[in-house]
Amino acid sequence: xxxxxxxKSSGAMLAGAxxxxxxxxxxxxxxxxxxxxxxxxxxxxxxxxQQIKGTKFVRxxxxxxxxAVAECNLMNPKPDFILYGGDLGQLGKAAEIDHGAxxxxxxxxxMRMMLGEHDYYYDLGEHWSKRFGDKYYSFDHKGVHFIVxxxxxxxxxWIHKWKTPEERMSTMAGLDDPNGSPFMVGASQRAWLxxxxxxxxxxxxxVVFSHSPLQKIYKGWNFWTDDAELIQEMLQPFDKxxxxxxxxxxxxxxxxxxxxxxxxxxxxxxxxxxxxxKQAKQYLPKMTIEMNRADPFFERDxxxxxxxxxxxxxxxxxxxxxxxxxxxxAFNEKSRKPEDTKYKLGDKMPPQxxx
Amino acid sequence: MKTHMIHIILxxxxxxxxxxxxxxxxxxxLKVWKTQxxxxxxxxxxxxxxxxxxTNTVTCNECHPNASNTHPETYPKFQKQLGKVVTIAxxxxxxxxNPLEGKRMAVDDARMTAIISYITEERKGVKLSPGKH
Numbered sequence: 001x002x003x004x005x006x007x008k009s010s011g012a013m014l015a016g017a018x019x020x021x022x023x024x025x026x027x028x029x030x031x032x033x034x035x036x037x038x039x040x041x042x043x044x045x046x047x048x049x050q051q052i053k054g055t056k057f058v059r060x061x062x063x064x065x066x067x068a069v070a071e072c073n074l075m076n077p078k079p080d081f082i083l084y085g086g087d088l089g090q091l092g093k094a095a096e097i098d099h100g101a102x103x104x105x106x107x108x109x110x111m112r113m114m115l116g117e118h119d120y121y122y123d124l125g126e127h128w129s130k131r132f133g134d135k136y137y138s139f140d141h142k143g144v145h146f147i148v149x150x151x152x153x154x155x156x157x158w159i160h161k162w163k164t165p166e167e168r169m170s171t172m173a174g175l176d177d178p179n180g181s182p183f184m185v186g187a188s189q190r191a192w193l194x195x196x197x198x199x200x201x202x203x204x205x206x207v208v209f210s211h212s213p214l215q216k217i218y219k220g221w222n223f224w225t226d227d228a229e230l231i232q233e234m235l236q237p238f239d240k241x242x243x244x245x246x247x248x249x250x251x252x253x254x255x256x257x258x259x260x261x262x263x264x265x266x267x268x269x270x271x272x273x274x275x276x277x278k279q280a281k282q283y284l285p286k287m288t289i290e291m292n293r294a295d296p297f298f299e300r301d302x303x304x305x306x307x308x309x310x311x312x313x314x315x316x317x318x319x320x321x322x323x324x325x326x327x328x329x330a331f332n333e334k335s336r337k338p339e340d341t342k343y344k345l346g347d348k349m350p351p352q353x354x355x
Numbered sequence: 356m357k358t359h360m361i362h363i364i365l366x367x368x369x370x371x372x373x374x375x376x377x378x379x380x381x382x383x384x385l386k387v388w389k390t391q392x393x394x395x396x397x398x399x400x401x402x403x404x405x406x407x408x409x410t411n412t413v414t415c416n417e418c419h420p421n422a423s424n425t426h427p428e429t430y431p432k433f434q435k436q437l438g439k440v441v442t443i444a445x446x447x448x449x450x451x452x453n454p455l456e457g458k459r460m461a462v463d464d465a466r467m468t469a470i471i472s473y474i475t476e477e478r479k480g481v482k483l484s485p486g487k488h
Binding site: 048050051052058059060174175176220221269270271272276277278279280293294295296297299 | 404410411412413416417418419420421423424436449450453454456477478479480481
């Protein structure tokens with residue numbers, strides 16, 4: 001089975017199935033480099049589990065994560081691993097992180113964790129690290145080098161200017177709070193990254209995970225990483241680089257030089273594109289075909305999770321959209337950039353029937 | 356002739372005084388109205404980010420940063436999911452009752468006025484499109 005056929009047939013079946021992931025076939029492509037292997041992994045992100053009081057949590061956000069976990073467990077074959085993309089909790093409380101760990105413990109595949117700002121700015125990631133370990137690290141899997149970054153750091157002065165940890169956390173938690181602070185990877189982690197990459201051959205496929213986009217989209221909502229260009233510079237010499245990020249709660253994809261960028265959805269709620277905010281200028285990557293506007297009356301609309309097919313060092317993202325047509329963003333070898341396999345730039349998304 | 360002159364003089368006096376007492380806004384009026392409006396907009400932002408508006412600590416701006424995707428300019432409109440034409444106040448009440456699991460408020464509740472003022476201010480300049488989906 002060739003890659004093109006795989007995408008075509010899985011795409012067609014995806015549209016009609018309730019639990020589409022159960023029919024995904026992982027195949028080794030005919031033209032794949034020797035020794036490389038096709039595989040899939042799943043990506044769950046931005047669940048924002050929010051404690052009301054004691055053992056009471058916001059039902060809606062809980063259900064989003066539980067649904068993603070259940071669907072991941074129904075995948076056949078199973079994903080090689082599941083990456084959690086950050087913002088497990090809403091206000092960084094130990095109770096929220098533990099509640100998330102409990103729901104995630106039902107997953108049948110190995111987990112890899114990434115930190116988001118909502119997990120961090122209450123106790124500066126102390127409880128999260130106690131539960132899940134390192135805030136940044138790398139690992140190799142089937143010939144691909146994976147890097148998990150902590151991209152949500154900010155300057156020390158901002159971190160220490162608050163009277164209470166709660167005040168700091170709730171300020172950073174408000175996406176549109178003007179008193180927030182831009183994210184960054186920071187100098188010490190950049191030095192670590194430089195060292196990590198120095199041992200990697202230039203033709204090794206690289207997948208970088210970051211919570212915030214490693215590119216500058218819209219500062220007002222922190223769709224932004226301050227030292228993005230410095231990271232991009234380190235990644236450009238490699239032949240195949242993929243950056244997959246959370247935080248934005250919407251589908252975004254674009255290509256900068258040698259780097260393919262893809263975002264993932266949230267299991268909790270979707271965010272409007274920055275272009276819909278009329279009082280500020282924004283620079284959403286032009287090549288993204290946007291998601292349809294969500295139907296608020298269907299609480300899982302425009303939320304979801306995604307499975308990622310690694311093919312010859314390039315990633316194809318399959319988005320599970322409960323109330324819209326599922327979408328696949330795949331790397332196009334001809335145009336050398338990620339593209340929607342169905343909709344071409346300039347096309348209009350089909351009108352929604354439900355809204 | 357004399358009467359005619361008196362009429363003319365009265366007419367001139369009338370025009371003159373009516374200019375003086377016409378319904379002009381003073382700078383102070385404008386200042387007061389602007390301050391009043393802006394304070395309600397500011398209050399609206401507070402309500403929009405208030406964790407006690409509903410019962411589950413969820414706030415409006417969690418899903419609607421800068422009130423985006425509230426599109427107040429499209430109301431009143433036929434809200435398919437409610438099966439009738441509604442104003443923005445009714446849609447706000449739906450949000451309070453469902454995602455925020457709270458209690459609907461009267462449409463003339465000061466907090467409702469504040470929310471509407473804030474989200475409309477954030478859409479300033481967008482063309483009015485009532486009925487639009």
